[in-house]
Amino acid sequence: MSITAVCPGSFDPITNGHLDVIERGANRLDRLVVLCSRNPGKQPMLDAPERLELVETCTAHLPNVEVASFDGLLVEWCNARGIDLAVKGLRAVSDFEAEMQMAQMNAHLGGVETLFITTRPVYSYLSSSLVKEIARFGGDISDFVPPVVARRLADR
Ligand code: PNS
Numbered sequence: 001m002s003i004t005a006v007c008p009g010s011f012d013p014i015t016n017g018h019l020d021v022i023e024r025g026a027n028r029l030d031r032l033v034v035l036c037s038r039n040p041g042k043q044p045m046l047d048a049p050e051r052l053e054l055v056e057t058c059t060a061h062l063p064n065v066e067v068a069s070f071d072g073l074l075v076e077w078c079n080a081r082g083i084d085l086a087v088k089g090l091r092a093v094s095d096f097e098a099e100m101q102m103a104q105m106n107a108h109l110g111g112v113e114t115l116f117i118t119t120r121p122v123y124s125y126l127s128s129s130l131v132k133e134i135a136r137f138g139g140d141i142s143d144f145v146p147p148v149v150a151r152r153l154a155d156r
Contacts, residue, residue, distance in 0.1 A: 002031070004031040004032070005031075005033070006077070006086050006112075007021070007032055007034045007035065007087045008074050008086060009035075010038070012042070012046050012051055013132075013145060013149045013152070014054055014146070015144055016126065016144055017089065017123035019059070020120055021087070021088070021089035021117050021119060022062070025087040025117055026064050029064070030064060031064050032062075032066075033065075035070055045132055049069075050152070052067060052068075052069045057148050074106060075111075076110070079112075084113060085112065086114045086115070087114075088114055090116045091126075091127075131153070135153040
């Protein structure tokens with residue numbers, strides 16, 4: 001049986017923590033689609049095409065990873081493609097409540113189950129929000145994002 005999963009997120013921007021979860025998920029699946037989605041609770045810094053382009057560039061070395069973008073309900077995107085598994089990263093207990101709520105809602109709404117991968121401890125304090133804040137104040141983000149992302153944020 002071939003297993004395909006979706007890895008949804010805002011990816012504003014993609015970080016080394018995201019990439020770690022994507023790589024470890026992809027290593028254990030036949031196919032993983034990274035889906036650049038919209039989180040209605042967040043105002044993105046990068047527009048959708050730019051987030052998609054950066055995710056594509058940063059995952060180009062992973063042969064069983066595809067990238068797509070969608071502005072709508074995750075379960076609609078999944079159901080339209082026959083995908084019933086989502087892969088998400090869990091950093092800390094603080095992530096758990098919201099992630100469990102989304103997982104249960106996605107299971108209820110569209111039969112999409114969620115598989116959580118715990119982040120490696122080295123990335124447990126990393127977030128796109130902190131990366132953007134550090135970059136805005138001119139700080140060094142090179143330990144936290146791929147070079148192409150660091151350059152893009154520095155250009156802004
Ligand atoms: O990287 P994020 O911001 O934590 O990702 C959250 C995201 C984009 C995966 C979530 O907001 C989402 O699934 N958005 C799509 C709209 C949707 O399906 N909302 C209902 C979730 S139960």
